[in-house]
Amino acid sequence: MCGIVGLFLKNQSIEDRLGAMFTPMLIEMTDRGPDSAGIAIYHDAAPERFAKITAFHPDPDFDWEPVCDAIRTEFNATVEDRRNDSHMVILSDADPRAAARLIEDSDPRTQIMSVGSTIEIYKEMGLPGEVARQFKLERMTGSHAVGHTRMATESAVTTAGSHPFSTGLDLCLVHNGSLSNHNSLRERLHDHEGMVFATENDTEVAAAYIASRLDKGRTLHDALEDCLSDLDGFYTFVAGTKDGFAVLRDPIACKPAILAETEDYVAFGSEYRALVSLPGIEKAKVWEPEPAVVYSWGGRA
Amino acid sequence: MTAVAPGPANITVMDLARDDLSQVNQDLQKADPRGGPFRVLNPRGAHALACGLTSGIDVEIEGHTGYYCAGMNQAARVTVSGNAGVGVAENMMSGEVWVKGDASQSAGATAHGGLLVVEGNTAARCGISLKGADIVVKGDVGHMSMFLAQAGRLVVLGDAGDSLGDSIYEARIYVRGKVASLGADCIEKEMREEHRTELRDLLERAGCDGVGLDGFRRYGSARQLYHFKAENLDSY
Numbered sequence: 001m002c003g004i005v006g007l008f009l010k011n012q013s014i015e016d017r018l019g020a021m022f023t024p025m026l027i028e029m030t031d032r033g034p035d036s037a038g039i040a041i042y043h044d045a046a047p048e049r050f051a052k053i054t055a056f057h058p059d060p061d062f063d064w065e066p067v068c069d070a071i072r073t074e075f076n077a078t079v080e081d082r083r084n085d086s087h088m089v090i091l092s093d094a095d096p097r098a099a100a101r102l103i104e105d106s107d108p109r110t111q112i113m114s115v116g117s118t119i120e121i122y123k124e125m126g127l128p129g130e131v132a133r134q135f136k137l138e139r140m141t142g143s144h145a146v147g148h149t150r151m152a153t154e155s156a157v158t159t160a161g162s163h164p165f166s167t168g169l170d171l172c173l174v175h176n177g178s179l180s181n182h183n184s185l186r187e188r189l190h191d192h193e194g195m196v197f198a199t200e201n202d203t204e205v206a207a208a209y210i211a212s213r214l215d216k217g218r219t220l221h222d223a224l225e226d227c228l229s230d231l232d233g234f235y236t237f238v239a240g241t242k243d244g245f246a247v248l249r250d251p252i253a254c255k256p257a258i259l260a261e262t263e264d265y266v267a268f269g270s271e272y273r274a275l276v277s278l279p280g281i282e283k284a285k286v287w288e289p290e291p292a293v294v295y296s297w298g299g300r301a
Numbered sequence: 302m303t304a305v306a307p308g309p310a311n312i313t314v315m316d317l318a319r320d321d322l323s324q325v326n327q328d329l330q331k332a333d334p335r336g337g338p339f340r341v342l343n344p345r346g347a348h349a350l351a352c353g354l355t356s357g358i359d360v361e362i363e364g365h366t367g368y369y370c371a372g373m374n375q376a377a378r379v380t381v382s383g384n385a386g387v388g389v390a391e392n393m394m395s396g397e398v399w400v401k402g403d404a405s406q407s408a409g410a411t412a413h414g415g416l417l418v419v420e421g422n423t424a425a426r427c428g429i430s431l432k433g434a435d436i437v438v439k440g441d442v443g444h445m446s447m448f449l450a451q452a453g454r455l456v457v458l459g460d461a462g463d464s465l466g467d468s469i470y471e472a473r474i475y476v477r478g479k480v481a482s483l484g485a486d487c488i489e490k491e492m493r494e495e496h497r498t499e500l501r502d503l504l505e506r507a508g509c510d511g512v513g514l515d516g517f518r519r520y521g522s523a524r525q526l527y528h529f530k531a532e533n534l535d536s537y
Contacts, residue, residue: 252425253424253425253444256405271346271368272346272384273347273348273367274346275346276346282364287403288406290443291425291443291444
């Protein structure tokens with residue numbers, strides 16, 4: 001089991017309410033996934049030539065200042081930082097991938113959560129309600145958000161093993177299910193495309209696969225269609241990019257999924273009850289996504 | 302009884318925005334069939350709502366329900382004015398469950414008796430392992446519907462997804478629209494007068510006024526899969 005929620009706002013005038021709308025959706029999925037929770041939120045676009053790196057360190061008193069200084073010195077870069085509990089958002093005009101490597105090498109317990117112009121990923125172990133409170137999710141603004149509540153089955157309960165996974169700029173993926181060919185696909189992506197993996201997790205492989213397709217110029221919509229031929233196993237995916245949002249279920253469709261759409265938003269939930277707190281849900285178009293059909297909004301999709 | 306605020310014509314109103322789900326279910330399970338109908342407000346996708354009812358009461362649910370709504374139903378008439386989640390009316394024994402919207406996967410799974418009507422579409426595996434109930438779907442049904450169905454009838458006014466009736470036993474299927482593909486051991490069969498009579502009766506019970514029998518095709522078991530054959534002895 002696992003719970004997935006997603007919210008994509010079509011109406012910019014309600015972006016200040018994204019966190020308030022999204023938090024109850026995540027918490028409602030607690031009994032589908034009480035082990036850990038994670039959120040990808042798209043907001044506060046970095047200025048041109050700048051990128052945001054969200055990094056995690058398990059020690060709440062970890063001193064990030066030397067890390068920021070190292071980026072300034074190494075890349076002759078401007079750096080701003082914004083701490084949110086165990087996570088740090090580092091905004092700089094350094095090359096984002098190189099800066100991310102430097103951050104990761106600064107301390108063995110530091111992990112990169114996401115890199116991009118608008119994405120920030122926060123994940124922690126514990127009940128979704130506690131995780132939401134810890135990061136003050138309710139107060140966050142933004143254009144879209146994707147969340148996951150995890151009941152671990154095939155790898156350890158750790159912060160790194162929590163969803164969402166991000167392997168490309170501004171890309172995030174959450175997954176309910178299990179893939180059966182992730183080992184061979186991981187090997188292929190590693191050997192032929194030089195992709196680096198941080199965990200043994202199957203979803204990280206799917207995220208890397210989608211990132212690789214996007215790098216080849218495919219749209220998010222097309223990249224998810226490619227999944228149908230290259231991924232084997234059970235999956236309901238929700239993926240986000242800088243300005244896009246997409247959903248795919250495997251052809252057997254064992255894992256649950258509900259979509260709702262109004263003039264103001266598109267919402268995804270593993271179950272309908274995750275959506276009941278949304279304004280206007282009674283009149284929303286509510287449907288179950290078809291197996292093996294990609295649904296996408298925004299972006300280049 | 303949690304139920305308060307009786308509505309007009311001795312309707313008992315229960316509100317899940319306020320009342321406890323287990324208490325509502327217990328009250329419905331103990332309800333006197335000689336009393337008035339029940340209306341349940343704000344189901345909000347709750348699981349296992351109106352499950353295990355055993356008397357001929359009327360329950361109207363106003364909104365979308367979660368998993369296993371009206372499961373194990375006996376005698377009661379349950380209406381969902383909204384969509385129903387996974388496994389609506391699963392293992393129903395008798396009575397009637399009527400969904401005004403769509404139903405998710407495994408609608409009517411293993412149901413022994415009674416009638417399930419879905420006004421919209423159902424997702425995959427509608428009527429899986431059906432054991433004698435009747436299901437009428439006015440829209441489409443998803444893939445693997447009637448998988449392993451043993452007895453009972455499914456009527457589909459729209460289309461059916463892939464592998465309809467896979468490994469079916471003695472259940473019967475009537476589809477008016479397109480069938481994406483038939484599952485193993487499921488074949489189209491001749492529509493004889495007894496089948497036309499049975500179909501007419503099912504359509505009438507499901508309130509399909511003005512729906513003629515034209516275009517309906519019948520599907521059922523080729524009976525090649527579940528009979529033991531002496532020449533296959535070596536395989537065992």
